[in-house]
Amino acid sequence: MEIRLDLKAQLKNFINKDNQYTIPVFIPHKGCPHACVFCNQRRISGTIKDTTVEDVDNIIKEYLEYYLNTDKKIEVAFFGGSFTGIDMKLQEEYLRVAYKYILAGKIDSIRLSTRPDYINDEILTLLTKYGVKTIELGVQSMDDNVLAIAKRGHTREDVINASKLIKKYGIRLGHQIMIGLPNSTIDTEVYTIKECLKLGPEQLRIYPVYVIEDSELYDMYEHKEYVPLTITDAVSRCVEVIHECQKSDVQIIRLGLQSTNEITAKNTNIFGPVSDNFAEYVMAALIRERIEKEEINNEDLVVYVPKRYVSAAIGPKKINKIYFEQKYGIKYIVKGED
DSSP states (O other), X not given: OEEEOOOTTTTTTBOOGGGEXXXXXXXXXXXXXXXXXXXXXXXXXGGSOOOOHHHHHHHHHXXXXXXXXXXXXXXXXXXXXXGGGSOHHHHHHHHHHHHHHHHTTSOOXXXXXXXXXXXXXXXXXXXXXXXXXXXXXXXXXXXXXXXXXXXXXXXXXXXXXXXXXXXXXXXXXXXXXXXSOTTOOHHHHHHHHHHHHHTOOSEEEEEEOOEETTSHHXXXXXXXXXXXXXXXXXHHHHHHHHXXXXXXXXXXXXXXXOXXXXXXXXXXXXXXXXXXXXXXXXXXXXXXXXXXXXXXXXXXXXXXXXXXXXXXXXXXXXXXXXXXXXXXXSOEEEEEEO
16 A cells, blocks of 8 residues: 655644754843743853853854855844843843844844743834844743743733734744643643734744753652653644644744753753654654554555655654554555655
8 A cells, every 4th residue: 555645734834944054142041030940040050151242252153164155044043041131231232243243244133032021112122123033932831820830920911912012023923832831731732822823923942841950840750749741742742732833834943852952961860751853753643643544454554755754754763663563464664755
């Protein structure tokens, strides 16, 4: 039995970022007075060096040496969570460094991430002055009870107000949500993505919750007050969230945490759906779901997919191959096509 899949419908929201380079500048926990239960930066802040204006300049220079003679877009991204909570003077100093490279034609734009309660007209006026094209809001959940338990320090209404204001200023809007926060269920997370999509974000990051050493969530885990998701559970929830995304044009630019993430790199005790290739687990589940819409008989199953998705169609640790062979008693073969 042969099946040909173009996967356009199933994976339509996953963006190919091959046409862009990002220069990441990490601003560790600056500007944030809150201590979210899943965050450990406050406890380890004494070991993290502040990022100076000179550091920003050096980081950009270093990356640009690798990006010589490229036709791809280049953006500087200020990560760390709460850029607009920093003192306005320091915000401007950081932005001015990046902006001089825009004026010189060496980079194309600036992106930053921040909290929904740290957005107002004064801040947005400053950001637009210095060429900020994208703002990612750390939404995490649209359920006020979940936000309170996670000690986020903002509400659903803050997300709504900030999102509308960002779009009013013509800045591209991104949302970041988390899967598996304390007291959050699959229903809560489907509600969250539905409410987010009403606000029209162009981009989305989906992060499964990790239990990281030196965080309050780690204490909750040790006292059996919180049970982290397994990879299987986290994948199932993400699939339901992505089903909602498929009804829109939102681009999923990140699914899962990077193994090089500052949070995970310094810790050995991490629990939850930890995986270097979490996105591929989710893609494998979406592809498996699509295949099972066909009427599968007792013949060997040969699935043709675009070459770039061969690995996902087989699945990490060959999970799809094992699934179909065990469930249907047939061989499962994946072939790539141009």
